[in-house]
Amino acid sequence: xxxxxxxxxxxxxxxxxxxxxxxxxxxxxxxxxxxxxxxxxxxxxxxxxxxxxxxxxxxxxxxxxxxxxxxxxxxxxxxxxxxxxxxxxxxxxxxxxxxxxxxxxxxxxxxxxxxxxxxxxxxxxxxxxxxxxxxxxxxxxxxxxxxxxxxxxxxxxxxxxxxxxxxxxxxxxxxxxxxxxxxxxxxxxxxxxxxxxxxxxxxxxxxxxxxxxxxxxxxxxxxxxxxxxxxxxxxxxxxxxxxxxxxxxxxx
Numbered sequence: 001x002x003x004x005x006x007x008x009x010x011x012x013x014x015x016x017x018x019x020x021x022x023x024x025x026x027x028x029x030x031x032x033x034x035x036x037x038x039x040x041x042x043x044x045x046x047x048x049x050x051x052x053x054x055x056x057x058x059x060x061x062x063x064x065x066x067x068x069x070x071x072x073x074x075x076x077x078x079x080x081x082x083x084x085x086x087x088x089x090x091x092x093x094x095x096x097x098x099x100x101x102x103x104x105x106x107x108x109x110x111x112x113x114x115x116x117x118x119x120x121x122x123x124x125x126x127x128x129x130x131x132x133x134x135x136x137x138x139x140x141x142x143x144x145x146x147x148x149x150x151x152x153x154x155x156x157x158x159x160x161x162x163x164x165x166x167x168x169x170x171x172x173x174x175x176x177x178x179x180x181x182x183x184x185x186x187x188x189x190x191x192x193x194x195x196x197x198x199x200x201x202x203x204x205x206x207x208x209x210x211x212x213x214x215x216x217x218x219x220x221x222x223x224x225x226x227x228x229x230x231x232x233x234x235x236x237x238x239x240x241x242x243x244x245x246x247x248x249x250x251x252x
Contacts (some may be wrong), residue, residue, distance in 0.1 A: 034132035038068045043126040046082035046090035049141055053086065058138050065134055090126065093144045098122050100147075112237070146180050150240055153178065153193060157201040159241040160232045171227045171252055172243075174202055176220035183208060192220070193242075202230070204245040216251075225252040 040047070044065070051061045064078040082090070101119050114136075121133045129137075157177070174194035182189045188208035195201060204226070206213050228249030234241045 033066075033069060035130065036069060037128055037130045040068075040079075040127045040129055042081050043087050043090050044129045045093065045126060045137055045140065046087040047079055048137055049086045049089055050080045050082040052141055054080070062134055062138055065129065066131065068129065069131070089141075093140055094122055094126075096144060096148070097140075142181075142183070146182065149178050149180055149193075150235060150238060153201060154240055157195050158199045159201055160243055161241070167229045167231045169227060169229050169247060171225055172196055172202070172230065173223050173225045175223045181208060192216075194224075194245075201240075201242040202245060203233075203242045204249075219251065226250070227252055 048061055048065075051064075052058075060078075097118060101115060101122070104115070117133065117136060121130075121136060124130065124133075174196055176192060176194055178193045180191040180193070182191060190206045190208050190210075190213055192204040192206065193201065194204065206216065226245055226249055228245045229247035230243040231246060232241055233244045
């Protein structure tokens with residue numbers, strides 16, 4: 001790929017505007033069914049993880065579990081029993097979020113609606129399912145993956161402390177460190193995380209449906225130089241700041 005093509009790739013990938021984040025996506029539970037609770041023969045979250053591992057579409061997983069309200073048993077349901085490793089992962093996710101909520105409580109931080117619901121979910125028996133929590137449970141494995149990456153970035157990188165009102169376009173040499181695929185009802189983004197020579201954190205957001213993303217990723221095995229605007233932003237719901245790669249950016 002010549003340098004003109006590389007520049008064009010950057011210009012194409014730069015044309016995205018992240019949408020508002022929401023955790024209730026893919027399907028919804030009717031109001032009259034919100035508080036219905038059902039007993040399952042196995043760990044519900046672990047079963048969901050099992051289906052995700054099998055590449056089942058998230059809406060299909062949700063519809064399968066929602067059909068509990070029409071069934072007298074599990075024989076006709078398209079839900080799978082988890083293995084020991086998937087049960088272990090489900091327990092790991094629950095433990096992680098229990099610890100996180102405990103820390104927030106000790107810090108006397110206010111709880112969002114999501115965290116209030118999550119706290120109630122984590123207090124339930126793993127083999128019980130309240131339908132209002134189904135959308136959250138289906139997203140919890142991806143949230144966990146994202147949150148643990150964010151935690152690691154906090155520990156291993158330097159975050160920018162000051163913002164500039166009008167950042168000028170400049171060139172920076174960046175080294176790729178990790179990737180998060182964030183997909184919700186209103187978002188489908190690939191977050192590419194980088195550090196500069198001083199180990200300061202940067203993020204490049206690319207549309208998850210952009211068919212040229214794989215070409216960008218071919219360049220990420222070594223440092224890349226990107227010309228862009230670099231305003232400071234913060235990951236919503238966290239204290240993690242970073243330089244955002246924005247504007248009509250291009251690879252040099």
